[in-house]
Amino acid sequence: MSQDAYRRNAVRRQCRPSPKLATHWRHIEALLEEADVHVGGDRPWDIEVHDDRLFAHVLSNGSLGAGESYMDGWWDCPQLDEFCARILRARLDRKLRGWHLLLPCLKARLLNLQTPARSFQVGQRHYDIGNDLYRAMLDQRMIYSCGYWRNAANLDEAQEAKLDLCCRKLGLEPGMRLLDIGCGWGGTLRFAAQRYGIKGVGVTVSKAQAKLAAETCRGLPVEIRLQDYRALDEHFDRVLSIGMFEHVGVKNYPTFMHTVKRCLAQDGRFLLHTIGCNSSTTNIDPWVERYIFPNSMLPSAKQIATAAEGHFVLEDWHAFGPHYDRTLMAWYANFNAAWSELKAHYDEHFYRMWTFYLLTSAGSFRARANQLWQVLFSSSGIAGSYEVPR
Numbered sequence: 454m455s456q457d458a459y460r461r462n463a464v465r466r467q468c469r470p471s472p473k474l475a476t477h478w479r480h481i482e483a484l485l486e487e488a489d490v491h492v493g494g495d496r497p498w499d500i501e502v503h504d505d506r507l508f509a510h511v512l513s514n515g516s517l518g519a520g521e522s523y524m525d526g527w528w529d530c531p532q533l534d535e536f537c538a539r540i541l542r543a544r545l546d547r548k549l550r551g552w553h554l555l556l557p558c559l560k561a562r563l564l565n566l567q568t569p570a571r572s573f574q575v576g577q578r579h580y581d582i583g584n585d586l587y588r589a590m591l592d593q594r595m596i597y598s599c600g601y602w603r604n605a606a607n608l609d610e611a612q613e614a615k616l617d618l619c620c621r622k623l624g625l626e627p628g629m630r631l632l633d634i635g636c637g638w639g640g641t642l643r644f645a646a647q648r649y650g651i652k653g654v655g656v657t658v659s660k661a662q663a664k665l666a667a668e669t670c671r672g673l674p675v676e677i678r679l680q681d682y683r684a685l686d687e688h689f690d691r692v693l694s695i696g697m698f699e700h701v702g703v704k705n706y707p708t709f710m711h712t713v714k715r716c717l718a719q720d721g722r723f724l725l726h727t728i729g730c731n732s733s734t735t736n737i738d739p740w741v742e743r744y745i746f747p748n749s750m751l752p753s754a755k756q757i758a759t760a761a762e763g764h765f766v767l768e769d770w771h772a773f774g775p776h777y778d779r780t781l782m783a784w785y786a787n788f789n790a791a792w793s794e795l796k797a798h799y800d801e802h803f804y805r806m807w808t809f810y811l812l813t814s815a816g817s818f819r820a821r822a823n824q825l826w827q828v829l830f831s832s833s834g835i836a837g838s839y840e841v842p843r
Contacts, residue, residue: 635697
């Protein structure tokens with residue numbers, strides 16, 4: 454969209470763009486051009502602006518401003534996931550960092566935002582918002598983490614393949630005692646108990662998850678606890694943590710690893726499944742922190758390896774981040790298809806917030822700005838020849 458076209462639109466709206474507004478618009482247009490995104494263009498990843506306040510809000514607040522203005526209906530994009538991927542590939546997010554990030558960064562550096570007391574906040578604000586939402590969005594087992602699409606045709610198959618991959622990497626056998634740190638709605642433990650004959654304990658900081666997990670695992674040798682991981686002090690043959698390490702925080706990585714080591718048998722194995730980032734940091738995207746995952750933080754490979762050093766032998770590091778793009782797009786398709794029923798309990802503002810969360814997250818994996826890792830550790834080294842399942 455040219456400046457002349459913008460001015461013609463302004464006339465049609467019976468107003469004139471102020472010099473300040475025109476300057477903001479030119480700045481945003483120049484930045485978007487670096488990502489081959491146009492304002493008012495006709496391609497799926499181009500954006501349509503409904504409110505001129507968008508420009509100043511984004512320039513002042515970066516990704517936080519972009520997310521908040523999308524939630525408020527100030528702009529739209531037919532293919533938001535691809536828009537985000539292009540923005541991240543062009544690294545425009547780094548050009549819009551300003552004063553608004555200073556306080557979150559300082560808080561993360563100076564304070565422990567993931568203390569035992571604060572750890573339950575993400576359960577209350579994210580995982581407890583409604584089982585109806587997650588039941589509609591996720592697969593039949595309600596697995597809220599990246600699927601494994603290597604030979605899968607749909608979301609249910611991808612999540613079952615992921616669970617089976619985890620169990621094979623851990624070498625589960627009947628009678629083994631398995632700890633699931635961040636057990637969600639119990640789908641992983643239920644699968645492991647039914648398919649591999651284990652006895653399990655799962656811990657979560659979400660009341661809604663704990664209640665439903667206990668119900669779905671009824672009749673199986675599985676115990677579900679509403680408990681912070683730091684309170685664990687008992688022995689298990691195997692430990693896994695899927696999609697929970699993102700809530701631990703860099704100040705607690707050593708404590709997390711020490712807790713797993715304390716609970717793991719001498720010949721045990723530990724599988725860590727986590728989203729990761731490409732460089733070490735102490736904070737997460739400000740929009741995600743405010744509206745989706747409070748007190749969360751993505752680990753780097755260096756941070757994981759440093760925290761695990763001295764506790765475990767590293768057996769395998771498996772990266773399949775692009776699989777999360779496909780998983781998130783499947784979640785969005787389910788969420789969008791179920792909206793006609795869900796909107797009885799959630800408003801339009803929530804719809805736009807959740808849409809922004811799912812689609813921009815998909816775009817971040819498509820751009821390889823975020824990664825997905827499965828890291829396999831052993832207590833003291835797996836004896837003999839061990840071929841890691843893929």
